[in-house]
Amino acid sequence: MSLFAKLSSYDDRSARLAGIGLMLLSIFMFSFGDAMGKFLVATYSVGQLLWLRACAALLVLLPMVWKQRADFLHLERPWLQLLRVTLSTLEVAAFFLATIYLPLADVITYYLAGPIFVTAMSGLVLGEHIGWRRWTAILVGFCGVLIALRPSAQTISWPAMIALGGSLSFAVLMLVTRSLRATPDIVLATSQFGGTFLLGAVLSPIGWVTPSAGSLMLFFAAGLVSVAALLCVNRSLKLAPASVVVPYQYSMIVWAVIFGFVVFGDVPSWATIVGAAIIIAAGLYIFVREQQLGREDPAVNPPV
Numbered sequence: 481m482s483l484f485a486k487l488s489s490y491d492d493r494s495a496r497l498a499g500i501g502l503m504l505l506s507i508f509m510f511s512f513g514d515a516m517g518k519f520l521v522a523t524y525s526v527g528q529l530l531w532l533r534a535c536a537a538l539l540v541l542l543p544m545v546w547k548q549r550a551d552f553l554h555l556e557r558p559w560l561q562l563l564r565v566t567l568s569t570l571e572v573a574a575f576f577l578a579t580i581y582l583p584l585a586d587v588i589t590y591y592l593a594g595p596i597f598v599t600a601m602s603g604l605v606l607g608e609h610i611g612w613r614r615w616t617a618i619l620v621g622f623c624g625v626l627i628a629l630r631p632s633a634q635t636i637s638w639p640a641m642i643a644l645g646g647s648l649s650f651a652v653l654m655l656v657t658r659s660l661r662a663t664p665d666i667v668l669a670t671s672q673f674g675g676t677f678l679l680g681a682v683l684s685p686i687g688w689v690t691p692s693a694g695s696l697m698l699f700f701a702a703g704l705v706s707v708a709a710l711l712c713v714n715r716s717l718k719l720a721p722a723s724v725v726v727p728y729q730y731s732m733i734v735w736a737v738i739f740g741f742v743v744f745g746d747v748p749s750w751a752t753i754v755g756a757a758i759i760i761a762a763g764l765y766i767f768v769r770e771q772q773l774g775r776e777d778p779a780v781n782p783p784v
Contacts, residue, residue: 499720502712503728509709511735514588515743516702518579520695525687526576529699530569531680532691536703537673544666551664560656561663561671567653569675574646581639583746588736589628589756590640590647595763596621597651599770605655614769621762628755665714669707726767730760 520529545552555561578587600618603610610618629640657668691699716725733756740746 496720496724499716499718499725500728502716502719503725504731506709506712506716507729507732508735509705509712511588511732511739513702513705513709514575514579514584514736515739516698516705517576518584519743520698520702521576521580524689524691524695525684526573526580527680527683527686528688528691529576529680529702530573530676531684532696532699533703533706534673534677534680536700537707538670538677540704540707541666541670541673545670548664548666551667552670555667556660556662560660564653564656564660564668565671565675567649567656568672569679571646571649571653572672572676573679574642574649578639578643578646581637582643583748583752584740584744585733585736585746585748585756586628586640586752587643588733589752589759590625590643591650592730592733592756592759592763593621593625593647594650594654595766596625596759597648598654599766601651601655611769614766617762617765617769621759621766624755624758624762626755627758628752630749630751669710673703673706727764730763733760 517529517533575587575591578590596618599610599614602608603615625644629644660668713729737748740748
């Protein structure tokens with residue numbers, strides 16, 4: 481019996497604890513993979529990172545793809561699937577491009593605003609009813625983004641705009657994913673890595689730097705960690721209710737600060753810390769409100 485199968489056989493309380501543990505582990509791995517990516521793009525291009533990282537991820541996923549190959553034959557709403565892959569590819573490229581110039585904690589802070597953007601767009605674009613409480617939380621969350629962004633003639637920069645644009649793409653991606661709930665997890669994950677593989681294959685020849693053996697191992701480790709983190713977060717959401725485990729995803733900002741300081745010597749500004757705290761508070765309120773209204777809100781998974 482596999483580890484995940486054993487976890488599935490736990491009683492309700494143990495399953496919830498296992499779900500929380502897997503969620504915390506997945507966020508640590510996502511953050512560790514993001515830190516490896518930031519370290520690598522200091523020397524290699526974003527295209528190389530996307531391509532080599534995706535190569536490792538797809539190799540790991542290949543046995544699961546083969547086992548569930550029938551799920552790939554009849555995809556629901558193919559054009560929407562293509563839009564989802566395009567959005568996921570652009571947002572992960574924007575994420576790692578922004579980390580070249582910005583501290584990891586800053587970039588993560590913008591991406592934490594994803595659920596807030598999702599709720600706002602659900603009302604404005606999809607016509608879903610948003611009550612005054614959630615609109616208030618949305619406005620408070622936007623204030624947190626502005627505080628973290630520190631808008632002024634001296635501080636607004638194109639790397640910050642790239643990170644914010646990636647966060648908006650991430651929000652639209654979550655809206656599209658919400659519309660593709662019937663698509664199996666393996667299809668969603670494989671298509672995301674497939675998109676980054678194709679974009680990386682196109683971009684990596686530009687400014688190609690032949691990686692050393694050590695760097696090559698880091699590229700592949702980043703891919704392996706991303707797949708492991710994705711499997712853990714998916715299993716977590718199956719073991720325990722989303723209302724129990726999703727709030728723990730905000731621990732990613734803690735790891736971003738730790739990795740940013742230990743690996744890169746980045747000390748987050750007070751504006752980033754205050755902005756992140758406001759965004760997290762608003763995001764948690766929106767999530768709790770969604771649960772009270774019986775609506776399913778997408779998870780806050782970092783880019784894969």
